[in-house]
Amino acid sequence: NAGVMQNPRHLVRRRGQEARLRCSPMKGHSHVYWYRQLPEEGLKFMVYLQKENIIDESGMPKERFSAEFPKEGPSILRIQQVVRGDSAAYFCASSPSGLTGELFFGEGSRLTVL
Amino acid sequence: DQQVKQNSPSLSVQEGRISILNCDYTNSMFDYFLWYKKYPAEGPTFLISISSIKDKNEDGRFTVFLNKSAKHLSLHIVPSQPGDSAVYFCAAFSGGSNYKLTFGKGTLLTVNP
Numbered sequence: 001n002a003g004v005m006q007n008p009r010h011l012v013r014r015r016g017q018e019a020r021l022r023c024s025p026m027k028g029h030s031h032v033y034w035y036r037q038l039p040e041e042g043l044k045f046m047v048y049l050q051k052e053n054i055i056d057e058s059g060m061p062k063e064r065f066s067a068e069f070p071k072e073g074p075s076i077l078r079i080q081q082v083v084r085g086d087s088a089a090y091f092c093a094s095s096p097s098g099l100t101g102e103l104f105f106g107e108g109s110r111l112t113v114l
Numbered sequence: 115d116q117q118v119k120q121n122s123p124s125l126s127v128q129e130g131r132i133s134i135l136n137c138d139y140t141n142s143m144f145d146y147f148l149w150y151k152k153y154p155a156e157g158p159t160f161l162i163s164i165s166s167i168k169d170k171n172e173d174g175r176f177t178v179f180l181n182k183s184a185k186h187l188s189l190h191i192v193p194s195q196p197g198d199s200a201v202y203f204c205a206a207f208s209g210g211s212n213y214k215l216t217f218g219k220g221t222l223l224t225v226n227p
Contacts, residue, residue, distance in 0.1 A: 004157070033213050042118070042203060042217035043158070056214065091157055101146055101207050101215060105157030 002027050004106035005074075006092050012112045019079040019086070021109045025094030032075045033103060034067060037089045049075060079111070087113045117141045118206055120218035128226055133191040135221050137204030140185065144206040148215070149178060149189050152201045161202075162189070194225045 005024040013019050025032050030050055035043040045059040049069035057067065064082075069075040079086055089110045093103035119138045127133045137147075145166040150158035164171040164178045164187070171178050177190045191198055204218040 006157075031213065035215075035217075040219070042120075042219045043205075043215075044217070045214045048213045059214070093157075095213070101148055101205075101213070102160045102163065103213070103215070105150075105159070107155065107157045 004029075004092055004094050004104055006090075006106035006109050008109060009107065010110050010112070012114060013082050014114050015083055016081050019082050019111055021077040021079075021090050021092075021111070022074040023077070023092030023094075023106060024074040025092075026096075026104055029094035029096050029104070031095045031097070032069050033093045033095075034075075034077050035091045035093065035105075037091065037108075039088070043091060046077075082111070082113045084113045087111055116218075117144075118204055118216050118218040120202075120204055120221050122221050123219070124222040124224070126224045126226060127194050129196055130193045133189075133194045133198065133223055133225065135189040135191075135202050135204075135223065137187045137189075137218055138185055139187075139206055141206070141208065141216070142185070143208040144216075145209065146207055147178070147180060147187050148205045149176075150203040150205060150217075152203060152220070158203055191223075194223075196225045196227050199223055199225050 032049045034046040037043045047067045048056040064080045066078045089108045091108045093105045148163040149161040151161045152158045162176050180187045201220040201222050203220045205215040
């Protein structure tokens with residue numbers, strides 16, 4: 001399967017714990033995006049990364065959230081000290097060029113905070 | 115402030131008939147519009163797009179119409195098939211921020227056999 005791979009698909013955390021979500025883009029894609037979907041809402045942009053660079057993190061909450069896309073390995077979205085309001089589906093997408101808006105999405109990681 | 119609105123949470127049509135999904139936007143800076151389809155427990159899949167310089171784009175059974183003066187676009191599916199049953203998201207972006215898609219809340223389409 002050469003699609004965007006996200007793991008874990010489901011993650012349960014207690015309040016105050018850390019959540020790490022991983023995303024491997026499609027082969028040949030160097031642009032990675034993270035979106036969040038809250039219940040009954042559309043997807044909302046969080047961050048755009050290229051290898052080793054954060055291009056735009058204007059959609060990320062100012063605190064507790066961080067993202068990286070290292071030279072080797074998957075992109076990581078990290079949420080520290082999770083709260084119940086962080087419960088959502090987190091989607092990663094990739095594109096080869098970042099030119100058209102046609103993003104290829106993964107199946108998502110569903111985070112539940114107890 | 116919702117810049118992309120899909121006012122119908124759900125739509126039900128009979129197989130073989132036309133499905134029309136609507137989307138309104140408020141940001142006049144948007145110049146590219148896309149429709150994504152999403153099945154349960156899967157990620158959104160790109161379906162069709164349209165640039166603001168056009169008023170229609172067609173791809174097989176799917177046609178997107180854009181009315182810039184009304185800030186309205188619609189997706190037509192003809193003929194509708196049961197496999198089209200999914201949530202459809204309208205999305206838009208402006209200028210150089212082509213990665214920062216603004217999504218609507220989605221419309222659940224159910225095509226009945």
